[in-house]
Amino acid sequence: MTTASPRIQIASLDTPLYQRADGATLMCVYVMVILLTPARLILRGLPMSLTPADVLGLFTITLWFCAHFTTTLGIAKGPNAVRRGMFTYGFALLFVYGYATFAYLPSDELNSADHSLVLVVANLGLALGMVDGVRGRERLDFVLKAMVVAGVGMAFIGGVQWISGIDLTVYMELPILHANDVVVQAVEARSGIQRVPATTGHPIEFGVIMAMILPFAVHYGFHARDRGESPRRWWIAAVMIAMGLMFAVSRSGILAIATVGIVLFIGWSGRRRLQAMGVVGAFLVVVQVLFPGLLGTFYNLFTSIGSDDSVRYRVHDYPNATAEFLRRPWFGRGIGTWYAPKHQVFDNQYLLTLVEAGIVGITVLVGIVLIAAYGASKARYLSVDPRDRNLALTLAATAIVPLVGAVTFDLLAFPQVTALMFFLIGACGAMLRIVEDERKRPRQQAPSAPRWDRPVARR
Template structure:
């Protein structure tokens, strides 16, 4: 072997983290309206990758040589419980008669949930070690920056890049997405998502990861510049979405981070926010004013009044089947009234069990991140756990303001985050177990 060959680093074999990184890039950078041709139901490339991940996860668990994690943790057990609840609700709804259109919608919803569970289980069990988890989450930041670029081109130039972001195997579904949408005279864009609300909330969920890698880049011997640029791009994307839900999401993230950060980090973050807002004010003079108008006109906003108007109808429908609902995916527009509130929609479709499953799976994900933070002594891991907790809890807030699970990209991202919480918890538990076993072996002499 030559000296040059010895100096060449070995190529890393593709593993679960490689697949999950591809999944998140496809999820966020493929326009939401594009579905795979020739299938009996509308499935995106991301949905197929989720189903593939689940299939590979099941196959890998039949061997001991593919490196997938064995044994459960709190997050994986919660994912199994969620899956059982969904299967029960599907069986309960389809046991009785359902109109063919509602049955087809229920079937479609079940397939999407199974794909999202595959994404979560893949993150939880197939992403092994801190380095590989960082690899996937860095891919998430890159994808978020790419989404922000598409949104910026839409907002600044009025040009829709997504019209050219398609492959021959993909076709557009029947849902129309405007590249630039105006509401109450305010311009906003969806980027690659199906709606500006979804775009804004996704940017809010990804932003803290860019900040995390920016703050800790020097600890890894890297330049933080690329991560601060990515953070600025993602924050700009959040602004271009011009969404109240996006602002509520980023405030939720900010509150959680501020509770866990040191005083020094809080001051640094406040300085970054002030600098960013000053740049936005100079470069895009009307943008901050648009947000001000968005919140000051809440009392006169038709969308707010429409949300409140939903409540009596939703409660009436919920009381028809309060425990198990009428069936997930069976309440859809234009056949039924739209509920711009995921809690109301879940009450109607899945009843009390569905609400418990939705809230429970998110809270267990947050618990997994908090538990990992408690177990770890590494400042980077502790901040990553805090970041995951902040991003994972966002859906519980966003569900108040819009039907969150009806937006496929943010629903998939929610399960991705829950799986990442499980992965970090597994890493922390394994490291704590190794430390404990080493300490025990030192304390008890061999042969003693």
């Protein structure tokens, strides 16, 4: 009796039986909804097309706004570089919207602009919820692990589509949801090899999302033993997500993972680089054995760029985009006002942003990505924990993926990859806040010397 009671007491103090729901809990639900809800499904009974993730984003920014009027709800306060970037981005696009709607707009373009502004607010809610609502390293890990789990679910759905041709998303429609007018093909053919979108709206979006999530599965696999966990589940998750990237058969996905790989390769130690190259080599061998011809398809995608019709289509619209941009170079014609089938599709987010939001819009779009990468890089510089340094490096590497993806497709027109972009931007801000708070805490908690120990000035 006397020896057992202290153990029970220690376990009850150090291992809480439950975790109170907080901002990280909401962000976990959010990222699950983003990745696992089919892109074509929208909520019924609303005056505009909104997905469940859009509604959650609006709900989150409402909670964020109300929580800042209190001091008891645990939301973070104080300056943060990423949060300032989000404010600048929001106010700039609000000004662009006001500039466009001040003049005459056709009713269809005005409705599209209204819808785009609502989506901007929803995505800002997601980013601000991450920056200020996720408090502490453990809660940030909790949210990012939930993202990896959701990515595994998305990869599994894509794998079933690729291997068997069965589209599981047709069985995921809830009574409160219905399909929009966008047609999503479960299986497409490219260079004789089929490609799949999983729960997204297009294989390109699927491939880029897999490339953005994969580095986090690798991170938790490398550092699982440091946390007393088995790395096996994280490596299984990494393999499944990597296979999802392959099943997308997307140049954009390969460019995205190459971008992440270059940044990680520069920041990793020599030992980690050798381990990563060994893992990649073994993975490619397995892919070649299990799915003959798949790697050859990727090779042909890049060697045939000069004769690829999709590349020609992306390039031929440059003169039209330039002419439209020069009509309103500073503020553009209005966010959301250039849309298909009324207008030509550019398949290039930089061109689309220049036309819709002008120089101001392209500046704040590139700016929030660079600020997020700066925030993660600063967190890596300030931290002394190897796990935190690698997590910050992973966040910085994935944060810049949109800068590359925006060249190959109109990224902001795809809701899931756009939401994931803002999610990771917010994660960069949360990481920076966590590290900065830890550096401030020792100075704030250091007890001052007792009054009687202080030297007394002599007269």
